[in-house]
Amino acid sequence: MSSLLVLAIIIAIGVVAFVIGRQRAAAQDTGKVKPHSRAHYHGWWAFLLAVLPAVLLLAVWDIGSSFYLDRHIHAALPERTADSKVASEALDASLVKSLAKGLRRLDAGTPLPATFAELQPLLIAKGVALASDTQDYMIPIAVDANTVQDRLGLFGAVVTFALSIAGAFYALRQIAPRARARNNVERLMLWGLLAASTIAILTTVGIVLSMLFQTITFFESVSPMSFFFGTVWDPRFAAAGSGGSQGQFGLIPLLAGTLYIAAVALLVAVPVGLMSAVYMSEYASRSVRSVVKPALELLAGIPTIVYGIFAVVTLGPFLRDLSAALTGGSPFIQGQSIFTAGLVMGVMLIPVVSSLSDDIITAVPRAMRDGSLGLGATRSETIKRVILPAALPGIVGAILLTASRAIGETMIVVLAAGVAANLTANPFEAMTTITVKIVNQLTGDLEFNSPQTLVAFALGLTLFALTLVMNIVALYIVRKYREQYE
Amino acid sequence: MNIMTEQSLENAVGDKMNAKSNEVIKMRGDKVGVFYGEKQALFDVNLDVRQNQVTALIGPSGCGKSTFLRCLNRMNDTIDSARVTGKITLDEDDIYDKNIDVVELRARVGMVFQKPNPFPKSIYENVAYGPRIHGLAKRKSDMDQIVESSLKKAAIWNEVKDRLQEPGTGLSGGQQQRLCIARAIAVSPEVILMDEPCSALDPIATARVEELIDELRQNYTIVIVTHSMQQAARVSQRTAMFHLGYLVEEGATDKMFTNPDDKRTQDYITGRFG
Ligand SMILES: Nc1ncnc2c1ncn2[C@@H]1O[C@H](COP(=O)(O)OP(=O)(O)O)[C@@H](O)[C@H]1O
Numbered sequence: 139m140s141s142l143l144v145l146a147i148i149i150a151i152g153v154v155a156f157v158i159g160r161q162r163a164a165a166q167d168t169g170k171v172k173p174h175s176r177a178h179y180h181g182w183w184a185f186l187l188a189v190l191p192a193v194l195l196l197a198v199w200d201i202g203s204s205f206y207l208d209r210h211i212h213a214a215l216p217e218r219t220a221d222s223k224v225a226s227e228a229l230d231a232s233l234v235k236s237l238a239k240g241l242r243r244l245d246a247g248t249p250l251p252a253t254f255a256e257l258q259p260l261l262i263a264k265g266v267a268l269a270s271d272t273q274d275y276m277i278p279i280a281v282d283a284n285t286v287q288d289r290l291g292l293f294g295a296v297v298t299f300a301l302s303i304a305g306a307f308y309a310l311r312q313i314a315p316r317a318r319a320r321n322n323v324e325r326l327m328l329w330g331l332l333a334a335s336t337i338a339i340l341t342t343v344g345i346v347l348s349m350l351f352q353t354i355t356f357f358e359s360v361s362p363m364s365f366f367f368g369t370v371w372d373p374r375f376a377a378a379g380s381g382g383s384q385g386q387f388g389l390i391p392l393l394a395g396t397l398y399i400a401a402v403a404l405l406v407a408v409p410v411g412l413m414s415a416v417y418m419s420e421y422a423s424r425s426v427r428s429v430v431k432p433a434l435e436l437l438a439g440i441p442t443i444v445y446g447i448f449a450v451v452t453l454g455p456f457l458r459d460l461s462a463a464l465t466g467g468s469p470f471i472q473g474q475s476i477f478t479a480g481l482v483m484g485v486m487l488i489p490v491v492s493s494l495s496d497d498i499i500t501a502v503p504r505a506m507r508d509g510s511l512g513l514g515a516t517r518s519e520t521i522k523r524v525i526l527p528a529a530l531p532g533i534v535g536a537i538l539l540t541a542s543r544a545i546g547e548t549m550i551v552v553l554a555a556g557v558a559a560n561l562t563a564n565p566f567e568a569m570t571t572i573t574v575k576i577v578n579q580l581t582g583d584l585e586f587n588s589p590q591t592l593v594a595f596a597l598g599l600t601l602f603a604l605t606l607v608m609n610i611v612a613l614y615i616v617r618k619y620r621e622q623y624e
Numbered sequence: 625m626n627i628m629t630e631q632s633l634e635n636a637v638g639d640k641m642n643a644k645s646n647e648v649i650k651m652r653g654d655k656v657g658v659f660y661g662e663k664q665a666l667f668d669v670n671l672d673v674r675q676n677q678v679t680a681l682i683g684p685s686g687c688g689k690s691t692f693l694r695c696l697n698r699m700n701d702t703i704d705s706a707r708v709t710g711k712i713t714l715d716e717d718d719i720y721d722k723n724i725d726v727v728e729l730r731a732r733v734g735m736v737f738q739k740p741n742p743f744p745k746s747i748y749e750n751v752a753y754g755p756r757i758h759g760l761a762k763r764k765s766d767m768d769q770i771v772e773s774s775l776k777k778a779a780i781w782n783e784v785k786d787r788l789q790e791p792g793t794g795l796s797g798g799q800q801q802r803l804c805i806a807r808a809i810a811v812s813p814e815v816i817l818m819d820e821p822c823s824a825l826d827p828i829a830t831a832r833v834e835e836l837i838d839e840l841r842q843n844y845t846i847v848i849v850t851h852s853m854q855q856a857a858r859v860s861q862r863t864a865m866f867h868l869g870y871l872v873e874e875g876a877t878d879k880m881f882t883n884p885d886d887k888r889t890q891d892y893i894t895g896r897f898g
């Protein structure tokens with residue numbers, strides 16, 4: 139019996155329990171005693187007791203039985219000898235498993251041939267393609283595995299149904315006017331919400347840990363000193379296994395490029411975004427606002443690769459030609475440059491800044507504006523002295539959020555600033571960022587345990603730490619401001 | 625128009641003849657109407673505000689008291705849909721004239737709002753806000769002087785003199801409202817408009833603010849909106865009764881509360897509606 143079917147039946151039992159529970163609770167409400175919980179809470183409690191334990195058991199059983207089956211197959215396989223036809227025991231077992239899965243597709247009455255050569259056409263007729271090194275001795279093992287699996291599945295299903303029905307009965311028997319079904323349901327809700335938020339935290343922890351282990355492996359071959367303080371990025375893709383030159387993994391050029399481009403982008407996005415937010419929330423009439431705001435948000439919906447294409451096809455050449463025309467010959471702005479990338483990224487970030495700040499500015503209570511205007515302040519004085527200070531914690535948060543977007547941005551940089559890891563202060567030259575190099579190192583035909591690949595994890599972790607620090611700084615600023623003014 | 629000039633002439637003459645008189649007209653509304661979009665909220669209001677007196681605006685909610693009050697310093701300009709018709713004068717100058725600068729007008733006609741709305745700044749900065757914007761203090765010592773005297777006039781100096789750098793939002797509701805009054809006083813207005821200044825306060829804080837209003841009358845002209853009959857009777861010299869956007873009746877507070885001309889005023893005062 140498939141797990142999906144079992145699940146559906148459990149839920150059906152739960153629904154029945156819900157209906158019965160609600161009816162019983164309603165029937166018990168004769169008006170003499172004030173019921174503690176409303177009838178549908180009793181229904182929900184019966185549903186939850188019927189479904190949750192059974193589903194948990196089903197999950198555990200499924201995992202357990204697949205382990206058991208694995209060991210069963212391994213035990214049944216013939217001893218490995220020097221002339222075994224299959225390269226490894228793991229491969230052997232996986233071939234058996236695919237075969238077992240394929241056999242299930244055959245019609246029930248079909249007599250099984252003894253050799254794979256005879257079996258293969260039958261399977262192909264059913265649309266099952268198997269590896270050609272499947273051996274004859276695997277056929278009985280696969281058949282046996284299937285029967286074991288069926289038995290396990292059936293037994294699991296029966297036990298699960300029993301648990302489900304037991305849960306439902308237990309809950310239904312508890313129903314009484316003063317029974318606290320509402321509290322039980324609420325407590326389970328709390329646990330559910332807690333579990334949901336734990337998933338996010340655990341995932342983050344998992345990501346960090348997995349990056350951490352790869353990073354540690356990386357630091358076994360390259361010293362942290364030369365990574366964090368190295369000024370040359372030249373990973374030198376050595377051929378796999380040659381073990382020769384390793385190259386240099388200096389973070390500094392990438393970090394500098396990341397921060398430089400992000401800074402240029404913020405220099406564009408923050409003033410423009412903030413001013414357009416102020417215009418929209420304080421000055422624009424409703425009709426203007428209803429056009430401009432969606433238009434700005436549309437800008438936020440454009441995929442960044444499109445911005446990148448715009449930069450590399452239109453803006454980059456234009457700026458290069460412009461600079462050439464200005465100096466009369468040699469262009470001082472290269473086709474791919476920090477300036478171009480920062481400019482385009484800044485434009486991309488304008489709607490992020492303006493939309494976040496607009497919400498924050500609009501949230502400043504009208505009483506603040508009235509108070510200031512009523513004292514004879516002009517609109518711009520009111521904005522400068524009352525509204526922006528009151529909105530500042532939110533705006534700082536918005537800017538830091540935007541900064542993390544700028545630091546994490548990849549596509550625009552690849553196209554507009556290039557992949558050359560230079561270390562330069564000239565904004566009109568090419569530079570590259572951490573994210574670009576992460577992609578660079580992971581794409582290509584490299585061994586996964588070479589430093590050339592592992593460096594991507596070290597870079598990723600550095601990026602993570604960078605944004606983490608920024609968020610902490612943002613929190614600190616916001617807190618400090620709050621203390622001062624509330 | 626003709627009548628208007630004749631009246632102002634009479635007033636001007638009256639001023640000369642009786643300089644210390646209480647009857648100088650500080651502000652005058654002439655056929656004031658207000659529209660919010662298509663909807664008219666105020667109709668043909670003719671109302672005088674006399675200098676150094678407290679004028680109370682009473683009437684059931686939604687009758688246009690706040691709307692009229694906001695006309696007096698053009699706060700209605702900040703509401704997109706609002707449109708004002710008729711004429712309002714301050715010392716005989718039309719405040720809706722093109723040559724009038726609203727910023728200057730609002731410095732002369734200050735406003736205190738229903739809910740205390742101190743800025744999220746220190747107590748000192750709250751009071752210094754207006755003078756700073758209008759450049760009233762050249763030096764720090766001048767500003768200290770203005771802040772201190774405003775807080776004293778608003779009868780809150782003793783409570784806050786040791787904590788001027790603490791946030792104004794940390795004060796109690798009644799203190800916040802007096803801080804807002806100090807903030808309005810700091811720009812030396814001639815008229816102070818108050819829109820139900822005590823509605824968010826407890827009885828003790830209310831009593832303090834009412835006392836304060838009575839003291840302020842010496843130096844300022846005050847217009848106060850209130851929904852409390854007792855308050856109007858306690859603090860005001862003149863009372864104006866609004867109903868459904870019309871000015872029903874206006875007169876000396878004593879007379880209004882003992883012997884009103886209009887049946888609606890009588891009903892409202894005795895609590896039959898509203
Ligand atoms: N900003 C506004 N936009 C539209 N209508 C308004 C606005 N403010 C007040 N009004 C309307 O104008 C009328 C008078 O309101 P208001 O002056 O606030 O009354 P009061 O202060 O006497 O309670 C009410 O009907 C109210 O709905």
Ligand SMILES: [Mg+2]
Nearest residue numbers: 689690691819
């Ligand atoms: Mg009102």
